[in-house]
């Protein structure tokens with residue numbers, strides 16, 4: 674019987690490894706796809722060093738028309754809106770309205786076909802790509818936690834950050850409690866091979882990682898996951914604090930974010946339908962009222 678059980682164990686154990694292997698392979702393929710997309714971008718003439726200041730920049734879309742492929746309908750059909758330097762601007766709209774595409778165009782993952790996009794008053798096409806990417810911080814909706822320690826996760830894109838920079842980013846993103854709770858503090862392994870972080874913590878880690886690169890404009894695709902009250906409050910405080918120092922453009926999923934925003938851009942069907950504060954839009958725009966009632970996560 675023991676021999677049989679041992680045999681069974683050897684038979685079953687590799688299945689777990691296979692599943693893990695398949696997950697890793699899938700992640701690897703996604704990374705290769707992303708690298709391929711980056712490789713396919715038009716070549717940049719000269720790489721210019723990132724600016725030493727982190728002064729906030731604004732941006733402007735003017736009559737932007739964009740289609741992902743020639744034979745596809747335009748996703749942006751004349752998008753126009755302005756974000757002044759500093760402060761919090763929220764992008765809202767139904768699924769498929771073109772919000773994420775705004776981020777993709779700003780990052781120059783794709784090039785728009787018509788209209789103009791400026792960042793800091795300068796045509797986006799005139800920015801050397803490394804300089805543009807250095808100016809932008811991008812926090813994804815489900816920001817991944819990388820295999821490694823929390824410190825490695827935070828310094829991933831800012832190897833030259835000092836210990837002071839690191840401490841400051843942790844405090845600004847209200848991660849001190851997390852660091853204090855982890856058995857080896859910043860040197861604790863996190864992610865699927867270490868301590869698992871909640872959705873709210875993961876997003877704040879991603880914000881801290883982005884802040885360590887001193888962005889002049891932070892693009893934030895807000896987490897849709899339900900957060901507990903503490904994480905909800907922390908995320909709200911962090912967004913408000915970051916917006917007091919730099920420009921933040923957020924694809925908003927939370928009522929607290931839109932109510933705190935300096936301006937909200939309502940997108941619909943590849944265009945901008947309305948711009949205003951939460952109170953103005955609730956009073957004026959039917960679609961916004963509907964979104965506020967149905968789409969935004971409570972609190």
Ligand code: ATP
Pocket residue numbers: 741748766767768769770771772773774775
């Ligand atoms: P959601 O809230 O669901 O994320 P969204 O407002 O962010 O929606 P986008 O993701 O910008 O909308 O998508 C707008 C349209 O562009 C959709 O019809 C979508 O299917 C299409 N689209 C988005 N990304 C790509 C892509 N990489 N290639 C082709 N089509 C795309």
